[in-house]
Amino acid sequence: MGAVLMRGFGWRHAGRKAWAVRGVDLRIEAGERVLLLGPSGAGKSTLLAALAGLLPEDSGEQEGTVEIDGLDPRKDRERVGIVFQDPETQLVMARSGDDVAFGLENRGVPAGEIWPRVDEALRRVGFPYHRDRPTAALSGGEQQRLALAGALALRPGLLLLDEPTANLDPAGADLVRRAVAGALSADTTLILVEHRVAEALPLVDRVVVLEPGGGVRADGPPEAVFAAHGEALAAEGVWVPGRTIPPRHATTPPGEELLTADRLGLPPRLAPTDLRVRAGEALAVLGPNGVGKSTLALLLGGLLRPGVGRVTATAALAGADDRTPPHRWRAPALARRIGSVFQDPEHQFVTATVFDELALGPRRTGQSEPAVRATVDALLDRLRLTRLAGANPYTLSGGEARRLSVATALATAPRLLICDEPTFGQDRRTWRELLDLFADLRDAGHAVVTVTHDADFVAALADRTVTLDRRPDPAGGDSGRRP
Numbered sequence: 001m002g003a004v005l006m007r008g009f010g011w012r013h014a015g016r017k018a019w020a021v022r023g024v025d026l027r028i029e030a031g032e033r034v035l036l037l038g039p040s041g042a043g044k045s046t047l048l049a050a051l052a053g054l055l056p057e058d059s060g061e062q063e064g065t066v067e068i069d070g071l072d073p074r075k076d077r078e079r080v081g082i083v084f085q086d087p088e089t090q091l092v093m094a095r096s097g098d099d100v101a102f103g104l105e106n107r108g109v110p111a112g113e114i115w116p117r118v119d120e121a122l123r124r125v126g127f128p129y130h131r132d133r134p135t136a137a138l139s140g141g142e143q144q145r146l147a148l149a150g151a152l153a154l155r156p157g158l159l160l161l162d163e164p165t166a167n168l169d170p171a172g173a174d175l176v177r178r179a180v181a182g183a184l185s186a187d188t189t190l191i192l193v194e195h196r197v198a199e200a201l202p203l204v205d206r207v208v209v210l211e212p213g214g215g216v217r218a219d220g221p222p223e224a225v226f227a228a229h230g231e232a233l234a235a236e237g238v239w240v241p242g243r244t245i246p247p248r249h250a251t252t253p254p255g256e257e258l259l260t261a262d263r264l265g266l267p268p269r270l271a272p273t274d275l276r277v278r279a280g281e282a283l284a285v286l287g288p289n290g291v292g293k294s295t296l297a298l299l300l301g302g303l304l305r306p307g308v309g310r311v312t313a314t315a316a317l318a319g320a321d322d323r324t325p326p327h328r329w330r331a332p333a334l335a336r337r338i339g340s341v342f343q344d345p346e347h348q349f350v351t352a353t354v355f356d357e358l359a360l361g362p363r364r365t366g367q368s369e370p371a372v373r374a375t376v377d378a379l380l381d382r383l384r385l386t387r388l389a390g391a392n393p394y395t396l397s398g399g400e401a402r403r404l405s406v407a408t409a410l411a412t413a414p415r416l417l418i419c420d421e422p423t424f425g426q427d428r429r430t431w432r433e434l435l436d437l438f439a440d441l442r443d444a445g446h447a448v449v450t451v452t453h454d455a456d457f458v459a460a461l462a463d464r465t466v467t468l469d470r471r472p473d474p475a476g477g478d479s480g481r482r483p
Helices: 044-051 096-106 111-124 140-153 170-183 197-203 222-236 293-300 315-321 331-337 354-364 369-382 398-410 428-443 455-461
Strands: 004-013 021-028 033-037 060-068 080-083 158-162 189-193 206-210 216-220 257-266 270-278 282-286 308-313 338-341 416-420 447-451 464-467
Touching: 004 044, 021 044, 021 060, 021 206, 021 216, 033 044, 033 197, 044 060, 044 080, 044 158, 044 189, 080 140, 096 111, 096 140, 111 140, 111 170, 140 158, 140 170, 170 197, 189 197, 206 222, 216 222, 222 428, 257 293, 257 315, 270 293, 270 308, 270 447, 282 293, 282 428, 282 455, 293 338, 293 416, 293 447, 308 315, 315 331, 331 338, 331 354, 338 398, 354 369, 354 398, 369 398, 398 416, 398 428, 416 428, 428 447, 428 455, 447 455
Parallel strands: 033 189, 033 206, 080 158, 158 189, 282 447, 282 464, 338 416, 416 447
Antiparallel strands: 004 021, 004 060, 206 216, 257 270, 257 308
């Protein structure tokens, strides 16, 4: 069972003027497989949270009703499984197997059934480790697989997936899609939010498009929805299959060297790696989940101390600090020179409003208040965040939070920008705007380093790629770079 009924459903988060989602009338029968689409900020994640019973009455204002098999989801959560945009928020145990078992134990599954179901779920999603693997040692993509295993192990009547392949390498994403397809029984209802629309279509038989201003824009079989609304949806930000975006490659050779990594590593998270970062170039760092791409980004950004090797900044980036490694620079100097965007944007939010989040860096580097306001206003406008200036960063949608994290890194106009999965959660329109933003920075002489699994973004932006792997190293240990 897993029939969904919404009548005029709407939700407004506490402290927000705008409704996250509103005026939704929707009926989904048990066993249907639905792809939920809409531009970034249309309310897709909020709608899934409502269906999972995760919107407490005291956390906002609700209009209309939402029911699953005739019941309020907040009063009967056992029939629903959900995987969030950020998988780390639903990992609660220190060991991976225990985390998958947690939900089964809470629901009173007989002890003799728990571990076979745990092992089956881990196998289905291609989890690459034993069940004793510490959850703290997992990469973002590995966390995503583990969270999906936890949801599948429950064998829910309604399965809700919010960007389940966003942080996965292509092979892992394909494995997860096959795991979902194979794990669903005939009467399991699936509601999927996914920006990789073309890859997701084999999983679904129906497409529902949310209207950002409220209500449902389109509803029906995928081919019918895209035939009737494809052009308009693509213009409004939906990833309609078959619509390509022109690339933005550099038209001039790269400039001077800014940063050098020599045998840089942090065992066991990252094998020794060599890398050169140059001005006026967009460099993409690729590789499978768990190989250390995010660790490399933190090391290059001066946010981690190397375990082996070294990071050297040239005078073109560091000025008088060129003999000092970036991890030893003072915070204001680091912020002026290198901007970092984490894989999880919420890890870098420290203030109560979007405006103050953007103003923090410029204020710390000594800018005057008029200059701070001018910088913030320009970034709010460029990244479509103006209407959210007074909002709490933790109430933003995944796509909005990602754009805010990019904006905070740009607020001090650093010469080097390092982004970990910068296109996560973006609709077609904001994805293109990020592409143009990074390309403009590159063309103005900045260096842009992106850690990403987004093959389309790499094809559209990257002037050079570096792929990490774990092949044996002749000198002992591992080599982290493959040209």
